Amino acid sequence: MTxxxxxxxxxxxxxxxxxxxxxxxxxxxxxxxxxPQLQIDLAQAVDRACFDFLLMExxxxxxxxxxxxxxxxxxxxxxxxxxxxxxxVPLLHQATKNVGIVPxxxxxxxxxxxxxxxxxxxxxxxxxxxxxxxxxxxAARAAQNFGLKEHIEHDARYRMADEFVDVVKQLWDSxxxxxxxxxxxxxxxxxPCKVRPIEFEGEFFSSRGPLNTARPPQGHPVLVQxxxxxxxxxxxxxxxxxxxxxxxxxxxxxxxRDDVRARVASHGRDPDSCKVLxxxxxxxxxxxxxxxxxxxxRRKAADPKVMLAGLGSLFDIDFSTIDVEEPLAEMxxxxxxxxxxxxxxxxxxxxxxxxxxxxxxxxxxxSPETVASKMEEMMQEVGGDGFLVTGNLxxxxxxxxxxGLVPVLxxxxxxxKGYSHAQFRHNLLEF
Numbered sequence: 001m002t003x004x005x006x007x008x009x010x011x012x013x014x015x016x017x018x019x020x021x022x023x024x025x026x027x028x029x030x031x032x033x034x035x036p037q038l039q040i041d042l043a044q045a046v047d048r049a050c051f052d053f054l055l056m057e058x059x060x061x062x063x064x065x066x067x068x069x070x071x072x073x074x075x076x077x078x079x080x081x082x083x084x085x086x087x088x089v090p091l092l093h094q095a096t097k098n099v100g101i102v103p104x105x106x107x108x109x110x111x112x113x114x115x116x117x118x119x120x121x122x123x124x125x126x127x128x129x130x131x132x133x134x135x136x137x138x139a140a141r142a143a144q145n146f147g148l149k150e151h152i153e154h155d156a157r158y159r160m161a162d163e164f165v166d167v168v169k170q171l172w173d174s175x176x177x178x179x180x181x182x183x184x185x186x187x188x189x190x191x192p193c194k195v196r197p198i199e200f201e202g203e204f205f206s207s208r209g210p211l212n213t214a215r216p217p218q219g220h221p222v223l224v225q226x227x228x229x230x231x232x233x234x235x236x237x238x239x240x241x242x243x244x245x246x247x248x249x250x251x252x253x254x255x256x257r258d259d260v261r262a263r264v265a266s267h268g269r270d271p272d273s274c275k276v277l278x279x280x281x282x283x284x285x286x287x288x289x290x291x292x293x294x295x296x297x298r299r300k301a302a303d304p305k306v307m308l309a310g311l312g313s314l315f316d317i318d319f320s321t322i323d324v325e326e327p328l329a330e331m332x333x334x335x336x337x338x339x340x341x342x343x344x345x346x347x348x349x350x351x352x353x354x355x356x357x358x359x360x361x362x363x364x365x366x367s368p369e370t371v372a373s374k375m376e377e378m379m380q381e382v383g384g385d386g387f388l389v390t391g392n393l394x395x396x397x398x399x400x401x402x403x404g405l406v407p408v409l410x411x412x413x414x415x416x417k418g419y420s421h422a423q424f425r426h427n428l429l430e431f
Contacts, residue, residue, distance in 0.1 A: 003376050004379075005413065005414060005431050006384060006387070006414060007052045007275055007277060007385055007415075007431075008050075008052060008387055008389060008406070008415055009051060009052055009053045009102075009242070009244075009387075010042070010051055010054045010389050011244070011279060011390040012393065014079065015082075015085040016056075016058075016088060018030070018033045019033070020394040025394045025396040026394050029394075038395070039091075039092065040092065041398070042054065043096050044095055045402040047098055048402065050098075050406075050418060051389075052424070053099060053222070053224075054092070054100070055104070056089075056102060056103045056104060058085050058104040059079055059082070060109070060146075061079070061139050061141040061145055062079065062141070063080075063139070065309065065315075065318050066308065066309035066318060068318055072309050073309065073313070076306065078309065078310060085104070086103050090125060093122075093125065098129070100131050101122075101126070101129060101130055101131070102132065103133065105135070106137040106142075107136055107164040108136050108137045108146075108151075108152055109137060109142070109146045112164050113207050113209075115164075116167070116211060117171075117211055117213060119216070122221075123216035124214065128221075129424045131221050131224050131241075133224040134161060134164070134223065135225075135226075136157035136158060137151075138334075139313060140334070153334060154231065158227075159203065160203075162238065163204050166202070167198075167200050167202070167205050170200055174195065174197070174198050174209045174210030174211050174215075175194065176194035178191075179191055179194035179214065180214055196210055197210055218423055222241045222242065222425050223239055223241050224240060225240045225242075226244035226246070228245065228247075228336070228337075229337040229341075232337075236260065237260055237263030241273070242274070242277060244276075245279065247278065248357075248362075253378065260274070277387060278361060279359070279390055280360060280389050281389075281390055282361075282364045282365060282371050282389070283364070283366075285367065285400075287367050288366045288370050291365040291371075292365065292366075294365070295363075295365045304350075307354055308320070311339070314335050314339060317331065317333060319350060324349060324354070328344070328353075339359070342357070360388075368405045368408040371405055371408075372405060372408040375414070
């Protein structure tokens with residue numbers, strides 16, 4: 001059975017923060033964490049490896065969930081210190097030739113006009129190589145940083161996000177593609193007949209428009225979103241070009257993709273126009289035996305407190321107050337509900353959950369040939385569309401993926417060997 005080519009993205013967690021400061025092969029990142037060269041090296045590596053895009057995660061708060069204190073997070077550089085990644089976007093475009101660059105913004109805190117203008121500007125600067133990852137933001141502390149005493153309720157955040165994207169799309173459409181005529185003879189740079197206000201009035205936002213810059217080269221830059229809850233899937237299937245999923249088994253992958261494609265079709269969209277990529281953290285070594293040793297060593301060294309603290313910051317729950325051996329009482333969250341539902345289904349107490357929970361596909365390991373075979377098997381069973389590679393960023397890990405694994409995938413015809421188009425959207429829709 002042959003497998004159609006699949007897509008690759010790279011998810012840079014904690015984008016412009018601290019990476020690999022206390023692990024082997026981390027280099028001088030503890031000292032140089034604010035130097036953008038690591039991010040530039042990452043972008044250039046995934047560009048050479050013909051990834052579709054680099055997605056830049058972001059958050060705007062210092063957690064204090066675990067132990068009701070910031071101490072645990074600050075000591076381990078979890079989410080802080082962390083710089084704004086948006087200034088990196090032009091640097092990464094200038095350092096690369098083809099790969100798409102996807103920054104993250106919050107629909108709960110960004111004004112739509114500001115976002116539409118910013119992304120249009122970046123798309124114009126890069127000749128059509130930018131996308132935008134929309135998040136509704138889950139943390140109450142982030143909401144308080146932007147002047148809200150309490151965070152917006154989960155379902156309301158998604159109604160807000162839906163309206164936000166409507167405004168942004170209309171602003172991008174407020175200029176026709178051929179509005180700029182640059183007619184020196186008639187002293188006309190922009191044809192006024194091809195620019196118009198949008199006069200948007202909604203439940204959450206209003207904007208007169210038009211944008212004061214031109215239509216982006218891609219029309220609408222590539223839209224990306226990750227949402228596991230029913231509300232998140234409904235929002236993503238209506239608007240998004242790429243949907244990201246963090247699930248732990250092939251069965252969950254297939255179920256998620258089938259559900260999302262059905263939702264996309266219900267909006268009158270072609271399901272093939274929306275790509276589903278699955279978060280993937282492989283361990284790649286020279287041999288299967290070496291990869292197995294690394295996998296076992298990491299499992300033994302894993303601190304469940306780190307996972308519980310990290311997930312607690314997504315759920316706004318302090319897991320340090322709960323006995324890990326006691327049966328869990330019923331809990332609710334105003335945070336990431338899709339992830340929370342999976343989390344609660346993994347065991348009857350926190351010890352079992354910490355042992356069983358997987359935030360994405362993180363149990364695939366082996367030589368490049370072995371990992372490539374496992375990826376091919378998963379795509380055959382799931383049906384597509386690709387993987388979103390992530391992991392603790394060091395230059396060694398980056399080389400293991402882009403110089404070790406990807407050449408095997410390319411040799412088998414599973415991923416692209418080059419870019420056929422100049423613009424991100426066209427490459428994404430090539431297969």
